[in-house]
Amino acid sequence: MTITQFQVFVKIAETGSFTKAGLELNMTQPAVSHAISSLEADLGIHLMIRDRKNGIALTHIGKRVLIQMREILQRVENIEQEIAAEKGLEVGTVRIGAFPTAAAHFLPKIMSTFKQKYPNLQLVLHEGTIAEVKEWLSTRFIDVGLVIFPDADMEIVPLFRDKMVAVLPETHPLGGRDFLTISDLSGEPMILCRGGYEAPIIDLFQKSGAELQLAFAASNVATVLNMIREGLGLAILSRLSLSALPPGLVTLDLEPRVCRDISVAVPSLKEASLAVHLFIQMARELFPRE
Numbered sequence: 001m002t003i004t005q006f007q008v009f010v011k012i013a014e015t016g017s018f019t020k021a022g023l024e025l026n027m028t029q030p031a032v033s034h035a036i037s038s039l040e041a042d043l044g045i046h047l048m049i050r051d052r053k054n055g056i057a058l059t060h061i062g063k064r065v066l067i068q069m070r071e072i073l074q075r076v077e078n079i080e081q082e083i084a085a086e087k088g089l090e091v092g093t094v095r096i097g098a099f100p101t102a103a104a105h106f107l108p109k110i111m112s113t114f115k116q117k118y119p120n121l122q123l124v125l126h127e128g129t130i131a132e133v134k135e136w137l138s139t140r141f142i143d144v145g146l147v148i149f150p151d152a153d154m155e156i157v158p159l160f161r162d163k164m165v166a167v168l169p170e171t172h173p174l175g176g177r178d179f180l181t182i183s184d185l186s187g188e189p190m191i192l193c194r195g196g197y198e199a200p201i202i203d204l205f206q207k208s209g210a211e212l213q214l215a216f217a218a219s220n221v222a223t224v225l226n227m228i229r230e231g232l233g234l235a236i237l238s239r240l241s242l243s244a245l246p247p248g249l250v251t252l253d254l255e256p257r258v259c260r261d262i263s264v265a266v267p268s269l270k271e272a273s274l275a276v277h278l279f280i281q282m283a284r285e286l287f288p289r290e
Contacts, residue, residue: 189215189233
């Protein structure tokens with residue numbers, strides 16, 4: 001087994017194509033095919049299934065060793081980064097995952113400042129749902145992610161406390177209040193925003209003994225806001241997600257204050273590369289936690 005074989009296997013798994021993997025690795029397709037054939041021969045197992053109709057699919061064992069191979073390749077890159085740092089250089093790649101709200105609010109500033117300070121370090125952004133970011137971390141597809149909920153399998157560095165607010169039409173009977181309690185929302189038609197909002201809001205209502213009357217659920221904040229404008233219900237959303245509040249809507253603080261914590265997550269801080277630690281340091285410097 002060789003590092004090149006690992007790189008080829010991982011790249012095929014990520015691109016779903018021998019041809020695309022070869023292009024990204026600057027290898028011919030015969031060389032890519034030979035690398036996989038030799039790897040499978042060395043291991044005595046099939047790592048992937050080739051099907052002309054359905055494309056390439058990893059076998060069960062292929063999915064399991066993919067994570068291990070990514071870890072090995074990350075260790076190799078860690079060594080290269082340490083050696084480069086000893087020579088006064090910073091090189092390497094940081095693969096970042098973030099859900100849309102966090103990506104829009106935090107990453108442009110972090111990435112811009114990071115590139116200015118460390119021009120030889122490459123940043124690769126993957127944007128997805130909160131669940132996807134967690135999956136990418138667990139499979140080592142990314143090196144660092146912006147997440148909301150604590151995860152026992154990940155190490156967390158707190159970054160930002162995002163306040164939650166109630167959003168409702170300004171003509172609603174509750175619209176003139178200075179603040180709302182969860183009990184005030186008991187029995188009101190609520191619109192849940194998927195992708196990380198559901199569990200905390202359900203928990204809030206349960207702890208308050210209030211009735212959560214679920215009217216609708218949507219995946220996009222803009223969709224939720226337009227549904228509120230049409231009188232379909234109320235919602236609890238994060239302040240960060242409300243950069244542009246449509247006309248006719250108001251936000252009210254919740255009492256007691258309700259927040260969600262946005263954190264930087266890595267599989268292991270001890271095993272994280274120098275480049276990842278530099279990224280985390282930059283994030284904390286630019287967004288000091290209140």
